[in-house]
Amino acid sequence: MKFQKIIYSIAIACFVLTGCKEEVKEVKKENVSLAISGMTCEIGCAKTIQSKLSKKEGVIDAKVVFTDSIANIEFDANKTSKKELIAFVSGIAGGELYKASESSKKAHVCSDECKEKCDMKAEKMECKEDCTMACCKNNKA
Incomplete structure (x- = not known):
């Protein structure tokens, strides 16, 4: 009986140690600057876009500079892409107000x-x- 308990304990320990491993992907940080047209104000437009971007899965950091009409975004390329971010920004407010495109210009902050x-x-x-x-x-x- 004692030998059987030891065998069961070892088996359970093996299952716990090997079964609970979760594959953790390394964060693949990338940056993109998006030119955003259609913003008319800093509080209602720029801050709203920044807030929504900050909550999007995969976005590490987002800064929207109204005066430059630019969004600087740091994101995890394993979770989202430049194309998805452009579509996301363009889709804010029903897709009727803002148009985003990749820009080589970075906002000056x-x-x-x-x-x-x-x-x-x-x-x-x-x-x-x-x-x-x-x-x-x-x-x-």
Whole structure:
């Protein structure tokens, strides 16, 4: 009887250790910038699109910059694709308001420190000519 309990215990342990393994795929991060037409305001349009993108499965991070009409999206390529993201954004609001397409241009997003040093206003995302902040250097290149 004791020998039988040991055999059952070993069998159960083997089933638990091998049966509960779940295959975990490595996150394959990719980025895409989408040009979005049809946005008319920052709060109602840009923030809504950003919020919906952030909740979409596979999206790691999404920033929509109204002044540039650009969405910068970081996503897991194992869960979604550029094509799906374009269709998703174009389908927001019933597919009648917004049109998204892939863009080579990236939205210029500066830190608060940069905005202060460059005397930038939230609605105008341009750097001073002599700004030495990293985000401005990258934007001028």
